[in-house]
Amino acid sequence: MALVDYAASEGVALLTLSDPPANTYTHEMMKELDAAILKARFDADVHVLVITGQGEKFFCAGANIGMLREADPTFKYYFCLHANETLSRLEHTPKLCIAALNGHTVGGGLEIALACDLRIGRRGAGKIGLPEVALGVLPGTGGTQRLARAVGGSRAIQMMCEGKTFDFDAAQGYGLLNEVWDTPSHQDFMKRVLEYARGFAPPGRAALAVGRIKRAVQTGLEVGLEQGLALERELQAELFASEDAREGLAAYVEKRKPSFQGK
Structure with missing residues (x-):
């Protein structure tokens, strides 16, 4: 069992x-x-x-x-x-x-x-x-x-x-x-x-962003502020390249609810 x-x-x-x-x-x-x-x-x-x-x-x-x-x-x-x-x-x-x-x-x-x-x-x-x-x-x-x-x-x-x-x-x-x-x-x-x-999963929520927020906080708390900010920038760059970020930004401009895919 x-x-x-x-x-x-x-x-x-x-x-x-x-x-x-x-x-x-x-x-x-x-x-x-x-x-x-x-x-x-x-x-x-x-x-x-x-x-x-x-x-x-x-x-x-x-x-x-x-x-x-x-x-x-x-x-x-x-x-x-x-x-x-x-x-x-x-x-x-x-x-x-x-x-x-x-x-x-x-x-x-x-x-x-x-x-x-x-x-x-x-x-x-x-x-x-x-x-x-x-x-x-x-x-x-x-x-x-x-x-x-x-x-x-x-x-x-x-x-x-x-x-x-x-x-x-x-x-x-x-x-x-x-x-x-x-x-x-x-x-x-x-x-x-x-x-x-x-509620933290697609299509209602950008799960990639949720996961990277977690990683930024979990790791950032264990390092200095400058290192934490550097990590934050890298994770943000990763998210900007995602389909979900493109969808989120487009939905905001078009005044509609986003539909995320976790990609």
């Missing part, structure tokens, strides 16, 4: 972490997630990725503790290295990625969500946080770095050292979540997330 279910439709690839009850990840799941990210990256018909968890209780509760307890230190090191590479691959993919937080999002689960561009939670669905300190370890799949970039260094240190979890509304207040939605059911939540994701 697949540990990451993959389904693509109408420009959106849905990647579902599937190892109930808590959707904890092993090296096998990370390898499947890595492959799914690459599949979506190479699919010209996919413009947006959505990552969620199977069921209604957990997005992901992080790494499988039983696996880590039995593994030797060398395996643990390479397990963390590959998990970091997988999430970096997600971040580097020039397609928008949305984390649909359908349930508890803790430990490595939050680290996966932090590697996504947008995070949307279902109100009342669960808790969120990085409680690894209670195990005597730190968040080792990018948590110390991405959380600090999301909420600031001092707040991140406090969150991780206290190891507390909090609800999605509090997380939105901290800047961890972009949206928290009231939906009657899990099915309604996922339907709304997928509808939202399709």
Whole structure:
């Protein structure tokens, strides 16, 4: 049985972490997630990725503790290295990625969500946080770095050292979540997330521009201003040469709605 279910439709690839009850990840799941990210990256018909968890209780509760307890230190090191590479691959993919937080999002689960561009939670669905300190370890799949970039260094240190979890509304207040939605059911939540994701795909939105905005921000935040501006110019030049830019400019002049193709 697949540990990451993959389904693509109408420009959106849905990647579902599937190892109930808590959707904890092993090296096998990370390898499947890595492959799914690459599949979506190479699919010209996919413009947006959505990552969620199977069921209604957990997005992901992080790494499988039983696996880590039995593994030797060398395996643990390479397990963390590959998990970091997988999430970096997600971040580097020039397609928008949305984390649909359908349930508890803790430990490595939050680290996966932090590697996504947008995070949307279902109100009342669960808790969120990085409680690894209670195990005597730190968040080792990018948590110390991405959380600090999301909420600031001092707040991140406090969150991780206290190891507390909090609800999605509090997380939105901290800047961890972009949206928290009231939906009657899990099915309604996922339907709304997928509808939202399709809004970033053609024909209504220039997906190439969306992807390059993502790349400009993701890389630009890690370099100096001058290097970031240089990257921005290169990405803009690439977009100016695209069919979508020609369509967008023509539609503006002709006072009509553009119809983008993602090309």
